[in-house]
Amino acid sequence: MNxxxxxxxxxxxxAHSFSGAARELYLSQPTVSAHVAALERELGCTLVNRxxxxxxxxxxxxxxxxYAEQMLAVERRIEEHFGLxxxxxxxxxxxxxxxxxxxxxxxxxxxxERYPRERIKIIETDSAGAVERVLEHRAEIGFTGTVLDGRHxxxxxxxxxxxxxxxxxxxxxxxxxGQDIASWLPHEPIIMREEGSGTRRETELLLERMGIxxxxxxxxxTIENEETIKRSxxxxxxxxxxxxxxxxxxAAAGTLRVHPLGAEGGYRDINLVLDPGYLRTAxxxxxxxxxxxxxxxxxxx
Numbered sequence: 001m002n003x004x005x006x007x008x009x010x011x012x013x014x015a016h017s018f019s020g021a022a023r024e025l026y027l028s029q030p031t032v033s034a035h036v037a038a039l040e041r042e043l044g045c046t047l048v049n050r051x052x053x054x055x056x057x058x059x060x061x062x063x064x065x066x067y068a069e070q071m072l073a074v075e076r077r078i079e080e081h082f083g084l085x086x087x088x089x090x091x092x093x094x095x096x097x098x099x100x101x102x103x104x105x106x107x108x109x110x111x112x113e114r115y116p117r118e119r120i121k122i123i124e125t126d127s128a129g130a131v132e133r134v135l136e137h138r139a140e141i142g143f144t145g146t147v148l149d150g151r152h153x154x155x156x157x158x159x160x161x162x163x164x165x166x167x168x169x170x171x172x173x174x175x176x177x178g179q180d181i182a183s184w185l186p187h188e189p190i191i192m193r194e195e196g197s198g199t200r201r202e203t204e205l206l207l208e209r210m211g212i213x214x215x216x217x218x219x220x221x222t223i224e225n226e227e228t229i230k231r232s233x234x235x236x237x238x239x240x241x242x243x244x245x246x247x248x249x250x251a252a253a254g255t256l257r258v259h260p261l262g263a264e265g266g267y268r269d270i271n272l273v274l275d276p277g278y279l280r281t282a283x284x285x286x287x288x289x290x291x292x293x294x295x296x297x298x299x300x301x
Contacts, residue, residue, distance in 0.1 A: 001042055003075055006068040008035035009047060013065050014092070014138055016054040024090075039064075062136070069137035073279045080282045090119040091283045094130040094139035096198050097226055099270050102245040103159060104143065107291045114290070118283055126224075127198035134273050140284040142273035145198030145243070155271040159295040163199070163206060163266035165259040166230075166247050167239040173257050181259055182210045189220040189238035191229055202268045203241040206261070230256060241266070270295075 011021035012032065022029040040047050047061035057065060076089055095104055100122055108120065123133060127144035134142040134153055147155045165181055167173040167188075176184055193200040204214045220238045223229045226246050233240055234255055250256040260266070272288065274280070 001039060003071065005035040005039050007072055008032045009039055009061075010065065010068050010072060012036060012048060012055050013057050013061065016056065018050075018055060066137060070279065073137075073140075073281060076281045076283075077279060089281070089283075090121050091281070091287060092121045092123060092133075092139040093141055093143070093287070094123040094125060094133035094273075095143040096127040096130050096145050097124065098145050098161065098199065098243045098245055099143035099159075100124040101226065102243070103270060103291075103295065107287065107294055110290050110294065111287055115283070115286065120287070126194065126196040127201070128196035131273055134275050134278075137275070137278060140278070140280050141288060144271050144273055145268060146201045147269075147271060152276075154274045154276050155269075156274070157269035158272050158291055159270040161268050161270050162244045162260075163202060163241050163268060164244055164247075164261060165239060166233055166242045167257045167259065168234060168236050169254055169257045170236075173239075173259075177257075177259070181261060182212055185239070186212055186217060188218070190217045191221045191223060191232055191238040191240040192219050193229070194222055194224045197224075198268075199241070199243060206241065206266055210261075 008021060008025065008027070008031075011024050012018055015021045015024065018032050018036075019029050022032045025032065036048055043060070043064070045060040046058050047064060049056045049058055072089075093104070101124075104122060108122075111118070111120065123130075123139055125133070127146050128148060130139070130142040130144050131148050131153060133139040143158075144155070145161065165185060167176075192203070207214050207217075221232065223232065226242070229240055229242065230247065230250055232238065234250070244251075244258065247256055247258060251258045272291065
């Protein structure tokens with residue numbers, strides 16, 4: 001067993017593909033396959049399920065992945081310490097929709113300016129998926145819009161986000177401005193984010209604080225994509241609860257109407273997610289420092 005074999009195995013797991021791993025490693029596909037096959041022979045078990053669609057890990061593969069990623073992380077730290085630039089690796093970041101689309105681009109621009117030779121891969125998923133990737137070491141760091149119970153990771157707030165009710169910009173909804181949202185929202189058709197979304201979880205908690213049972217609402221659609229939700233609201237399909245970050249452009253243009261939650265407070269933290277037992281690279285630490293420098297100030301608290 002050697003590090004080249006372990007790296008090939010990890011890249012196959014990340015890409016769900018032998019050909020994708022080969023492209024990332026600048027190797028031929030047969031070479032990557034040979035590295036993984038050698039590991040399987042040595043360990044006496046199947047690590048990867050091969051199919052015509054994608055490569056997935058077996059249970060033993062998942063177990064090895066955890067150890068292999070730790071070993072590769074130590075290798076990266078040694079390379080960084082001794083300035084071995086020939087061995088630059090890609091920093092993998094898992095983020096839910098709001099931080100991925102509205103917070104990380106600014107941090108990426110600063111990071112790119114300071115470290116032009118480094119590479120970053122953003123994996124956009126829901127909050128549950130971001131946490132899962134961090135814990136499985138398929139991403140070094142994560143960003144979520146909620147805190148998931150029962151997960152052994154660290155959540156560090158980096159941005160104070162605000163949720164608000166978003167409706168079509170019609171005269172009817174303009175007439176509701178200033179009225180108690182809890183008095184009219186239960187009677188409206190509702191568009192919700194998908195299960196696992198941080199925005200959905202925080203929305204349900206917020207509704208409960210307002211005295212509204214989420215199960216009693218008339219949910220007419222469950223949609224994953226933020227842009228699809230906004231277009232659906234603008235078309236009159238229903239109303240939704242959304243981050244002000246996501247709707248700022250449409251609110252300014254007057255195509256959607258925002259109803260702040262006022263005293264109820266639709267505030268939630270966007271969190272940096274870390275595995276406390278994982279050895280992060282200097283590249284990851286640099287990116288974290290940049291994010292905290294941009295968003296960690298009192299202006300966002």
